Amino acid sequence: TSKSTDGDRIGSVDSVEAWRLDRGGRNVRLALWFTFSAGTARGVWSFTVLSGYLYALTGSNSAVGVAEGAQGMAQLVMALVAGVLLMRGWRRDRVLQIGSAVGLVAAAGLLLALSMDAGGSSWWGSSSDASSVAVMTVALALFGSYQGVWNTGLETIYADSVPTGRRASLNTKKFVLTLLASCSGPLLGNVYFYTYGSDTWSDNALREVFFIGVSLCVPPMLLLCFFRDEDCLGKSAEGVGAHDHRQGGRQHGLQDAGERRPHAEGWEGLTDVDGIGGLRPSGVDSSADEMDGGMLVPALAAAPLSLPATPATPAVSVSVRGMSEDEHERRRVFVLRVTALNDLVSGLGSGLTIKFFPLFFKNRLGMSPSAVNWVFIAAPIFMAVGARVANSLSKRLGRPRVCMFFGLGGALAMAVLGSLDTLRPGLPDSSWGVYVYCPVYFMTCLQHCCRPIKKSILMDWSEKRHRGGWNAVDSITRFGWSGSAVVGGFIVDAYSYEACFLTTSVMLAIAAVLWPLLFKIIPPTGE
16 A cells, blocks of 8 residues: 555554654644643633623623623634635744734733722823723733634644544544633632632722733743644645645545555545545445544555556546535535534624623622632533533534534523523522522533534535634634624613523524534434
């Protein structure tokens, strides 16, 4: 059997081992370390404390939405800028270094804003609260820029360091690590509330925890400087159905650098694998493949392939299940667009409410900062278990079906959350209201359990050279979580928290019903 010159032929044992031990493994390990450390630091201040602190300074949900919306808008713009740079050939590690520099400036700005409020008076005459909020809004915009750059760069270099076919499970592990970090941040905040600070919503108590959290963000910012493009994989990390435009449209995954594509007659009985455009020579048992999340790492290395000794022949157009390469390309683009549209709609919907849950628990249910933190400690654990269940179900039901079921479940729970006060007036003010609202809130997190699955679809179906752009589009989802908070804040002030929840439920349901468009394209892996 011929071997690839870069040693990473898709599906070969050698390539997987090389990835684990040497090349892509280094970037993967750094990404996991960054995910945990940055998530822990951000969790200390960006959930309960940030919304509570801004509300303590302004007394307005709309002001909270504007400040956090600035963060989301900046994240959107800089994610798109980073995506364009990556698609134009910029080094991924260089983009991450730029993100590191922007993050350090943002951290300095946030610490400056906190020190201004701590001083009790403005450095230039106006009230300290107003000055602190103004500077913090600018600093949050810089922090959003940092998030947009590192998210686009990191997700791209991570995807390019993982062989196609392994992303669903590895993205789930990364997602679970993110959620564990999200637990660690609020837990550290509670340690401080219980030991050194007062468990109140005062700006002094919140400021102290805020300061610690921002300071902890600095080490992971520096960690971004240690990623290397040289540690990325070659074509074993290519997207499904991607074509090498530099070599006459040969299909990635069938041929790595230095290999010649066999004559058509050497590949009799090519079959489509799960309808995704992956090819398998006849005689290769599908049970020998490592199937993961709907993608294929075929056992081609073990297949008896006979390559011709004649010079390389022109690329042939292989038809899979009667589909031409153009039809496969259209199908691939369709999958990417539907997935990105789902992310956009669900992200904008979630963004209406995600920043206001701490204030809802505070203002409507009368919970303390530490009690709200306990909710945000428990929610990631629920999502981690849900992500594992979703990944397991996707192998039998298919990724789009699981995403639809979980999305509709989250939408229904959000609708219940927005209707409880109407169905049972006075429930939020009752002594047992917390025990009703919190479990329902956990159920609203169902749609987030499918994020690693959705990310695996996006990365598996995108070409390597376009992944930076698709990761930038995917960052719009994260923009939605902060950017649409501006609209959410005005809805809360004009109507109620419940009205905002109901609006979110409608958008989540709209996003969920997009998934049937992909049922026949991405079937269950067990089929």
